[in-house]
Amino acid sequence: MEPREIRHLIRKGKFKKNTTGLAPGYVQANLVVLPKREAFDFFLFTQRNPKSCPVLDVTDTGNPIPAFLAPDADIRTDLCLYRIYQKGKLTSEVEDITSYWQDDMVAFLLGCSFTFEAALERNGIALRHTRAGKNVAMFITNRPCKAAGIFHGPLVVSMRPLPRKKLVEAVRITSRYPAVHGSPIHIGKPSDLGINDIFKPDFGDPIDILSHEEPVFWACGVTSQAVALQAKIPLMITHAPGYMFISDIKDSYYFIH
Amino acid sequence: MEPREIRHLIRKGKFKKNTTGLAPGYVQANLVVLPKREAFDFFLFTQRNPKSCPVLDVTDTGNPIPAFLAPDADIRTDLCLYRIYQKGKLTSEVEDITSYWQDDMVAFLLGCSFTFEAALERNGIALRHTRAGKNVAMFITNRPCKAAGIFHGPLVVSMRPLPRKKLVEAVRITSRYPAVHGSPIHIGKPSDLGINDIFKPDFGDPIDILSHEEPVFWACGVTSQAVALQAKIPLMITHAPGYMFISDIKDSYYFIH
Numbered sequence: 001m002e003p004r005e006i007r008h009l010i011r012k013g014k015f016k017k018n019t020t021g022l023a024p025g026y027v028q029a030n031l032v033v034l035p036k037r038e039a040f041d042f043f044l045f046t047q048r049n050p051k052s053c054p055v056l057d058v059t060d061t062g063n064p065i066p067a068f069l070a071p072d073a074d075i076r077t078d079l080c081l082y083r084i085y086q087k088g089k090l091t092s093e094v095e096d097i098t099s100y101w102q103d104d105m106v107a108f109l110l111g112c113s114f115t116f117e118a119a120l121e122r123n124g125i126a127l128r129h130t131r132a133g134k135n136v137a138m139f140i141t142n143r144p145c146k147a148a149g150i151f152h153g154p155l156v157v158s159m160r161p162l163p164r165k166k167l168v169e170a171v172r173i174t175s176r177y178p179a180v181h182g183s184p185i186h187i188g189k190p191s192d193l194g195i196n197d198i199f200k201p202d203f204g205d206p207i208d209i210l211s212h213e214e215p216v217f218w219a220c221g222v223t224s225q226a227v228a229l230q231a232k233i234p235l236m237i238t239h240a241p242g243y244m245f246i247s248d249i250k251d252s253y254y255f256i257h
Numbered sequence: 258m259e260p261r262e263i264r265h266l267i268r269k270g271k272f273k274k275n276t277t278g279l280a281p282g283y284v285q286a287n288l289v290v291l292p293k294r295e296a297f298d299f300f301l302f303t304q305r306n307p308k309s310c311p312v313l314d315v316t317d318t319g320n321p322i323p324a325f326l327a328p329d330a331d332i333r334t335d336l337c338l339y340r341i342y343q344k345g346k347l348t349s350e351v352e353d354i355t356s357y358w359q360d361d362m363v364a365f366l367l368g369c370s371f372t373f374e375a376a377l378e379r380n381g382i383a384l385r386h387t388r389a390g391k392n393v394a395m396f397i398t399n400r401p402c403k404a405a406g407i408f409h410g411p412l413v414v415s416m417r418p419l420p421r422k423k424l425v426e427a428v429r430i431t432s433r434y435p436a437v438h439g440s441p442i443h444i445g446k447p448s449d450l451g452i453n454d455i456f457k458p459d460f461g462d463p464i465d466i467l468s469h470e471e472p473v474f475w476a477c478g479v480t481s482q483a484v485a486l487q488a489k490i491p492l493m494i495t496h497a498p499g500y501m502f503i504s505d506i507k508d509s510y511y512f513i514h
Contacts, residue, residue: 040297040318047300047315048325058301060406068305068403146325149317178513256435256513 003070003246007078013095016080018242020130024118025251027180028244029056029109030221031075031082032228033097033237036061039106041149045227046108048146052155052223054111054179056247062103069247075107081240088232097237110221111180112244113158115251119173125166129207135242136160137201138220142194143185145223153227157185157193158220159201161213170216179254186217193217203241260327260503264335270352273337275499277387281375282508284437285501286313286366287478288332288339289485290354290494293318296363298406302484303365305403309412309480311368311436313504319360326504332364338497345489354494367478368437369501370415372508376430382423386464392499393417394458395477399451400442402480410484414442414450415477416458418470427473436511443474450474460498 001009003023009015019028034042039061046053057068064076076098084092084100094100113136117127129136136158143155162170167187175183190198198215199206203222209215228236239245258266260280266272276285291299296318303310314326321333333355341349341357351357370393374384386393393415400412419427424444432440447455455472456463460479466472485493496502 036297040293040300043297043300043304044315044317047312055304058304060301061297 003248004072006246007070007073010080011074011077016095019080019244019246020114020242023246027056027069027247027249027251027254028112028114029069029247030112030224031079031237031239031245032108032110032224033075033105034228034233035102035235036104036106038150038231038233041151042108042228044148045145045151046110046224048148049223050178051182051185051219052145052221054181055108056111056179057109059107061106064101064107066107066109066245066247069109069245069249075245076101079239079243079245081243083238083240085229085236085238087234088229093240100235100237109245110224111254112221113181113218114244115180115254116174116177118251119177120170123169123173125162125170125173127160129160129205134207135204137205137207138203138222139193139195140202140226145227150231151227153230155185156220156223156226157217159198159215159217161207161209162216163212164214167214167216174218176256177254178256181218181220184216184218188214190215260505261329263503264327264330267337268331268334273352276337276501276503277371277499280503284313284326284504284506284508284511285369285371286326286504287369287481288336288496288502289365289367289481290332290362291485291490292359292492293361293363295407295488295490298408299365299485301405302402302408303367303481305405306480307435308439308442308476309402309478311438312365313368313436314366316364318363321358321364323364323366323502323504326366326502326506332502333358336496336500336502338500340495340497342486342493342495344491345486350497357492357494366502367481368511369478370438370475371501372437372511373431373434375508376434377427380426380430382419382427382430384417386417386462391464392461394462394464395460395479396450396452397459397483402484407488408484410487412442413477413480413483414474416455416472416474418464418466419473420469421471424471424473431475433513434511435513438475438477441473441475445471447472
């Protein structure tokens with residue numbers, strides 16, 4: 001199915017699963033919706049932290065249409081599952097945010113690691129967590145993001161164990177996709193990032209590291225949600241983990257030759 | 258001289274020339290200063306039009322320090338010459354904007370073609386306008402930018418005549434510098450862009466096109482100033498043409514391998 005068809009099914013409530021593996025070849029995106037009052041500083045935060053928060057599209061104030069990523073979409077209805085946060089607390093998970101939408105809302109759509117993971121797989125670099133049907137392991141690091149107004153906090157990373165003989169290729173391939181987190185921020189020794197126990201992730205599922213592998217760390221989109229939550233803004237809406245926005249733009253659009 | 262030394266001379270009023278050719282190897286930037294009220298939509302405009310408006314740094318509201326490009330700089334004093342626009346009209350040119358600065362000001366620093374021009378020259382592609390000590394020729398096209406709030410208008414381009422045998426190399430080299438306008442947006446026939454007389458630029462100096470050359474068009478930073486002027490905002494401050502902000506960041510930082 002094409003992205004448009006999937007979005008229409010979701011809008012009608014006829015599709016409710018997570019979006020992993022759906023519409024292969026098309027970019028999926030993280031969603032963060034904020035009132036305009038906080039949106040400028042959040043925008044600044046993304047500009048200063050492009051590896052964790054690569055901006056793919058920003059909607060006009062009060063307009064739910066992501067005109068670049070999918071001009072016929074409505075971000076209030078076209079994701080399967082949303083999370084509502086009030087003053088930094090998760091207050092509910094809903095399938096439609098129309099009733100929460102306000103005239104001053106701005107939606108940010110941020111690049112997601114699905115795009116570079118697909119590129120790694122296409123190039124013969126298997127990812128064990130996806131093959132096992134697990135979430136990627138994510139960790140809060142000791143590296144501060146660059147602050148912007150009320151938004152500040154540590155960088156969150158995702159970790160994928162890769163064979164040592166694939167490390168160079170993994171860096172080369174992902175560096176060509178700066179709009180979806182780009183190259184890793186670290187290879188090897190987790191304690192260099194302040195991670196004490198690599199088998200106890202802060203988010204997602206744990207994964208073994210085999211003797212021929214090294215842990216490889218990428219900046220993670222969860223960073224932006226974490227700093228937004230910490231800022232305790234009155235209302236913030238995100239996608240629920242794994243239930244991404246499916247765009248009309250192909251992965252290849254963001255590949256730099 | 259290092260960028261820092263040049264900025265200190267400028268700050269003390271001891272250097273007053275344009276910055277062409279200064280601090281070779283370091284990034285120079287366009288400056289646009291706006292009140293916060295208009296800054297969000299302008300930020301959106303840059304995000305939607307990255308080839309004409311590549312953002313290198315955005316200051317915190319009311320803070321004149323461009324923390325990424327030069328943490329010891331002050332954008333109110335460290336450029337030689339500024340332009341003050343009120344309601345879309347140029348009202349004065351000044352050497353210091355401290356008296357115009359307000360607590361709600363936001364400064365945008367945008368990539369400038371000096372960086373890719375240096376890369377072209379390093380790679381054996383001579384630019385006749387710089388060798389003749391002239392400004393590059395700039396034209397208003399018939400291509401609309403993507404609008405954002407009050408900001409909308411046509412794309413402005415700069416044109417450099419290049420030998421046909423150098424066209425491929427010129428595209429290849431400049432495409433590696435997306436943060437400073439990147440690859441050209443058009444090669445050849447000016448009328449494809451709605452340009453009727455290639456020898457009568459809208460801004461800058463005219464230049465001949467020789468029989469072995471084609472005109473090559475790049476998105477131009479003047480676009481952002483043009484749309485901001487058209488929006489007739491109460492107060493807007495820019496650098497004066499040719500009097501750029503000199504940063505501590507090397508050109509090579511923005512090169513994509």
